[in-house]
Amino acid sequence: MVTEKLDIRLRNPIPIKDSSLHVTKLKKLITTIEEHPDHLLGLSNRHVVSARQFTTESVLQLIRLAANYESFPLFLSRPLAGKILITAFYEPSTRTRLSFESAWQQLGGDIMSITDPATTGMAKGESLEDIAEMFNNYCDVVVLRDTHEDSVYRMINSLIVPIVNAGNGIDEHPTQALADMYAIFRWRPILTRLNLPEEQKIKVGIIGNPSQMRTVRSLLLFFSLFSYMVKEIVIINPDNDIFSEGQREELESSGLYITKTGSITERLRELDVIYINSIAWIGDTYERLTSDLKLSKDSPLKPDSIILHPLARGKELDVSLDKTPHNWYFIQARGALFLRMALLNSLLKTP
Amino acid sequence: MVTEKLDIRLRNPIPIKDSSLHVTKLKKLITTIEEHPDHLLGLSNRHVVSARQFTTESVLQLIRLAANYESFPLFLSRPLAGKILITAFYEPSTRTRLSFESAWQQLGGDIMSITDPATTGMAKGESLEDIAEMFNNYCDVVVLRDTHEDSVYRMINSLIVPIVNAGNGIDEHPTQALADMYAIFRWRPILTRLNLPEEQKIKVGIIGNPSQMRTVRSLLLFFSLFSYMVKEIVIINPDNDIFSEGQREELESSGLYITKTGSITERLRELDVIYINSIAWIGDTYERLTSDLKLSKDSPLKPDSIILHPLARGKELDVSLDKTPHNWYFIQARGALFLRMALLNSLLKTP
Amino acid sequence: MVTEKLDIRLRNPIPIKDSSLHVTKLKKLITTIEEHPDHLLGLSNRHVVSARQFTTESVLQLIRLAANYESFPLFLSRPLAGKILITAFYEPSTRTRLSFESAWQQLGGDIMSITDPATTGMAKGESLEDIAEMFNNYCDVVVLRDTHEDSVYRMINSLIVPIVNAGNGIDEHPTQALADMYAIFRWRPILTRLNLPEEQKIKVGIIGNPSQMRTVRSLLLFFSLFSYMVKEIVIINPDNDIFSEGQREELESSGLYITKTGSITERLRELDVIYINSIAWIGDTYERLTSDLKLSKDSPLKPDSIILHPLARGKELDVSLDKTPHNWYFIQARGALFLRMALLNSLLKTP
Secondary structure, three states: OHHHHOOHHHHOOOOOOOOHHHHHHHHHHHHHOOOOOHHHHOOOOOOEOOHHHOOHHHHHHHHHHHHHHHHOHHHOOOOOOOOEEEEEEOOOOHHHHHHHHHHHHHOOOEEEEEOOHHHOHHHHOOOHHHHHHHHHHHOOEEEEEEOOOOHHHHHHOOOOOOEEEEEEOOOOOHHHHHHHHHHHHHHOHHHHOOOOOHHHOEEEEEEOOOOOOHHHHHHHHHHHHOHHHEEEEEEEOOOOOOOOOOHHHHHHHOOOOEEEEOOHHHHHOOOOEEEEOOEEEEOOEEEEOOOOOOEOOOOOOOOOOEEEOOOOOOOOEOHHHOOOOOEOHHHHHHHHHHHHHHHHHHHHOOO | OHHHHOOHHHHOOOOOOOOHHHHHHHHHHHHHOOOOOHHHHOOOOOOEOOHHHOOHHHHHHHHHHHHHHHHOHHHOOOOOOOOEEEEEEOOOOHHHHHHHHHHHHHOOOEEEEEOOHHHOHHHHOOOHHHHHHHHHHHOOEEEEEEOOOOHHHHHHOOOOOOEEEEEEOOOOOHHHHHHHHHHHHHHOHHHHOOOOOHHHOEEEEEEOOOOOOHHHHHHHHHHHHOHHHEEEEEEEOOOOOOOOOOHHHHHHHOOOOEEEEOOOOOOHHHOOEEEEOOEEEEOOEEEEOOOOOOEOOOOOOOOOOEEEOOOOOOOOEOHHHOOOOOEOHHHHHHHHHHHHHHHHHHHHOOO | OHHHHOOHHHHOOOOOOOOHHHHHHHHHHHHHOOOOOHHHHOOOOOOEOOHHHOOHHHHHHHHHHHHHHHHOHHHOOOOOOOOEEEEEEOOOOHHHHHHHHHHHHHOOOEEEEEOOHHHOHHHHOOOHHHHHHHHHHHOOEEEEEEOOOOHHHHHHOOOOOOEEEEEEOOOOOHHHHHHHHHHHHHHOHHHHOOOOOHHHOEEEEEEOOOOOOHHHHHHHHHHHHOHHHEEEEEEEOOOOOOOOOOHHHHHHOOOOOEEEEOOOOOOHHHOOEEEEOOEEEEOOEEEEOOOOOOEOOOOOOOOOOEEEOOOOOOOOEOHHHOOOOOEOHHHHHHHHHHHHHHHHHHHHOOO
């Protein structure tokens, strides 16, 4: 039985993926965005909690820096040598934690992980403010994920080192959404142009719940910084109550045109970018959209459209799509690493 | 709701705390203690299990080195590059673990963490001696926390790398107590002088249980090395049976004058240093002092007195004290990092 | 009570073990194996899943490199600086995890650990293929331990970085078995010679179950690469059904002469190498051999024989053997570190 498995994959060296196409696209993105490093200095010595803290220009410059890192990995220096990151994942998540830790280490820094809420002072009744005071002593940046929306704000009361919000309850997850924007801009670098011709504007479908999903909340806020490039945002969700109070109004006031449909097939054919996510964090646990909102290679997709998904995925995103050109979610996942490298390095840059 | 939170703390860079006062005090401490590095060489290649292993002079030299590290962080080199620390926290604790790991990494070393007893060989019945034999192969120093008093001694049977006791049941926690002494000496550097005038001697109050609290046990042992500076130690505890067998006699034989009161207010007004801790580790779990031994800004404190607490705190230490000059516990917590750096580096120093 | 413990072990520096004898033996091993680094280049950019992937020559060259690392630790450079290892231990194990992490760090690399299956995407239903896709982004090598035989093969479907199998269910544990071979060859370097005289050939006893124990399975496969040096392999096990289908035939076809006995004492006197292991992993849990297969210093051992055990041990291997010359299991454990260093470095070597 086992012997049969000793197949070609073990007999030969691991194939190296041809990434030359991606590098070409990344270089195009780098040349399309004009360099203005001063906008990154605006991030220096800051907390990163909400998509609302960013400007159109700071997002573009971050993406430009991320594209630089991704295109020229061998040119990376170790600017964070001697710096320490604490990843405090009170809501457990391996994917996001490893993404931040890998980003930090690739810039030369050291890491300390908190993966088990039961081992922390919190279990003994310690306050978040006191924990933050402790973090001040031990590290240079904190990355926090917590099931409670408020935790990151409470820590800020005591922190004198930057904190990055890696998911606070159902509220926001700004670095994930920055990675989403990076994925979109590397797909079509021309979208970074403020004077985008009408025919180049895109239609974006979002399968999910803007009031309950932090990744969707942050993403919509970033789209509102780039409303010039969006013809329409179609929320695909059979429920009626999908916006939190004032959410839709805030987004529309930025110039976004938002519509809603309950059927996944109705508008799919028109959409250039489809964002799908099935997991909503509710309090200390999560729920899946209990619906037939699913995508597969048989879905009626526009030929040159891309699919984004923050991962981990469930049945809503069928593996039959993995080998199609619609699969932009693996590129998105890989880009998240470089985007976080760009962000973390910017936080510690001294002007 | 969320938008309201995007307040001034997110709009502006993180304020940098003015630490110039502290640096001035630290420099005073450094100049007050005469340098005798040979006393640190006595720590080289040793286990650190009990406060009883230290001398007055080795404590002072450690504190001098810690003050040096804290005053001139930019002058830190990476003497532990290529060295590996294992933090084995079979009794879970994030604060102490991160303190050691941060100290080690700031000196350039690498770390490996054991945070979950259930994943270790112990769960399969492996002996501590065998685990120690394993540690010999993989690291240069072990830091151990365990609920059993004996574990550290059992590991020593097999170890050929130094082990640091980070809390063994109710017995001792010497590095915490060293950090407490560092906090006291940086408050009044003159206390390091053996020929201290009578009027400079201090009264120390300890709210806690000397027989059940390992931090208190170790601290009292360190005070016995500096009995010349202590006018009186007042144990504040309503119970009667608060010393273990021979403990009081051992301390008094060093010249300490020890009294006891059951009321927190009775003597508070006279005390220069108040040490408070509510958590006693009993076997595999912990208990809080179920009493009204609490401090707040309304407590009748002597004006220039300081409060120490090993943290994490509960209700016994009210946050209303945080912004008063009595708050010496945050300075104490920060200093613990540098004290551990001084100790860890001394363990690996070759004469 | 405690004071009594402040014994000689704390009053004096930690004794340094005299390892000169071992270094002499290691140098003998290095000179006995002729250097052919090209055989290690064959491991470059490969997965390591099964003992079946190795050749006699690649094993010898790995062992030679390990012996070099172990003999001259001060000559180690940091070839893996900037490289990241993920240790994914979905079946928890501290010993093996730390062994890989220490090996990687001693070569200058950084590590990220996954120790708790409950915190991973798998708990949310994420597929192994998707997790592997994530690992591609974050690290340079993956070390995997999982209770399911298939997991490592499923990950390979998506991986473009090397994976090392650190135990897949009851199937294999090739790096442990490589360490076992290293222990044997350093004991008698002459065994590396293909033209070994008949009287130098050894009898090997294996106390365990070849069908249920992954360490035994891999070890037997490595012995089949060196059948020229084995006079006889005696499986010591009272059960009848101890081989999986085709296992015995595959081993015998390599030239191994395999016998079986149910009694531990019957053949013990003749055996040169005794391998003992009591833990068999069955599905998600483990079982001990419920028998009186035990070794102690009173067992009728051949005078110059050695005992190997992958550790952690239970009662089957009595501590009374620890200070006898039969104790080769501590040397075996230490060597495992250097063997893994040799292997990991070879995986990332570019020809």
